[in-house]
Amino acid sequence: MSNAYFEIREPINEPYLGYAPGSAERAALKERLKELKSEEIEIPAIINGEEVKTGRTADVVMPHNHAHKLGTVHYCGEKEVNQAIEGALEAQKKWADTPWQDRVAIFLRAADIITGPERFTMNATTMLAQSKTPQQSEIEAVGELADFFRFNAWYLTKIYQDQPYSPDGMWNRVEYRPLEGFVFAVTPFNFTAIAGNLPAAPAMCGNVVLWKPSPESIYSSWYVMQVLKEAGLPDGVIQFLPGEGADVGDPALASEHLSGLHFTGSVGTFNHLWKTIGNNIEKYRTYPRIVGETGGKDFIFAHKSADVDRLVIAALRGAFEYQGQKCSAASRMYVPKSLWPEFSDKLVAEVKKIKVGDVEDFSNFMGAVISRKAFEKITGYIDYAKEAKDAEIIAGGTYDSSKGWFVHPTVIHTTDPHFKTMEEEIFGPVLTVYVYEDKDFEKTLDLCDNTSPYALTGAIWARDRYALKQMADRLRQSAGNFYINDKPTAAIVNQQPFGGARKSGTNDKAGSMVNLFRWLSMRSMKETYQAPLDWTYPYMGKE
């Protein structure tokens, strides 16, 4: 390979297709959905490029039609994890020395496969596996995933170019090495883009990765792995290890070669993984980097000067798109008394128009929640609100699990700012609103800041500029992604780097240079042109 100094063009965000009636993309997507549904697939592990069928299987079904089987997945355990670690360390010898341009070319090619020939496969598999509408699937399984690959490739070149100062007589250099060992990527069910990015970002930096996808979205994760293989990812660089959490997690975290954890999921799982790493700390050859993005209790805070019509739409989309199963979803709201009658009338009227059902019916705005477990958790909160004296359900509150895990968009009005559903992450289509006295604006900002242990996303609404400033200042630590007169969801790579602090995670912003730095270990190098020939210093000279 030539030693030429290569550059890649600054990417732009992938434009989304609209899937409007009569469009070619709508017809193509419907066709792909039909094809995929007509077949059952077998999902093995992939270790060193080989398909491994363990025989410990589980059914893969659709959340909106749980009787429909999409396939069978083979689960891994300690034996397969240990094989994967050994194979990854072997693959690392070549991969870590592969020039950056050859590494990133694979991910740039994968982005073009995702947005080109496999676009409708990517969209359709996420619709079927995670019950997303075509819109919700397009923005992430196609748009965001391709953006992650393209922008991370570009950021990486910027990092490599960042070099230290060299005074006369020397050349100071920094080498951005991959970590020594393997990175363990553990991914959540709700975003195919996150599932793909968590193993890909460290791999692009020259690391080898064990990827444990979520059992609840294994179907779309499998297709991401196929795209990476198709793009030329060498064997062993990303080991695909489906399985139950601890079956894969315990042996991976017990290895002396663990060099990093790239996690997105719930705070409970992250705390467990962090503690396990802490307990194993003496074993490791290097201190593992720990990156984890976790839950949220995301807010919308309205001032009395807010534009009510726009606020209603932001609340509806922010709370109910993808059934509220976004870590960023609006789940608590603070509305001043002076706006409440108009706001609640309009919000309830709009929520009543929402259609919930099979995502293959494109007139639906919402599909099903991911699993029986999620359904029971969410409906438990709804039932709790139904019984509570200090809360009233003003929209929704109904659910049906006979065919799929359907929960209707639900709005709770509470008189208690610490009501259970104002404080705990529900991860479903439930929005709780607390109405405050206009004169208590400042006190309510304090309340908003102190109510939840999370600090992921938040949105403030006002026309009054001074009020906006006051809100932004007071809520500075309340959200890592902060929105002004917008909904708190739908961050875009390279536009709103994503992540939160407090109990929402380490805020290492997915799809940013900050994230990539976590998978690189700097080696400072100083080359001296004329090393001294004399060990004495001038101050030692005779007076």
Ligand SMILES: NC(=O)c1ccc[n+]([C@@H]2O[C@H](COP(=O)([O-])OP(=O)(O)OC[C@H]3O[C@@H](n4cnc5c(N)ncnc54)[C@H](O)[C@@H]3O)[C@@H](O)[C@H]2O)c1
């Ligand atoms: N902050 C963010 O960027 C962000 C993005 C998406 C989702 N989330 C959060 O993720 C959660 C929803 O996702 P979920 O239900 O998939 O989360 P989860 O914590 O239940 O699972 C996440 C992953 O961890 C795995 N896991 C569980 N126990 C494990 C163990 N002992 N060892 C190894 N792996 C283990 C699961 O199998 C899954 O792959 C919500 O809390 C949501 O807020 C956060």
Ligand SMILES: N[C@@H](CCC=O)C(=O)O
């Ligand atoms: N990045 C997504 C949320 C990812 C978490 O689920 C958003 O901004 O809505």
